[in-house]
Amino acid sequence: MTVQQWLYFGFTALLVAVLAGIIVYYFRRKRKDRLEQPKYRMLDDDK
DSSP states (O other): OOOOHHHHHHHHHHHHHHHHHHHHHHHHHHHHHHHHHHHHHSSSOOO
């Protein structure tokens, strides 16, 4: 393989890794719980 092919492969692997990281970050349970808390707090009665 030439250097250009290795660079293309490396860049593609980097993009796949970044996309996977974004997906993992977005769908983590801890993040979802933190984002859902204000919704439930707003729906609670203030009695």
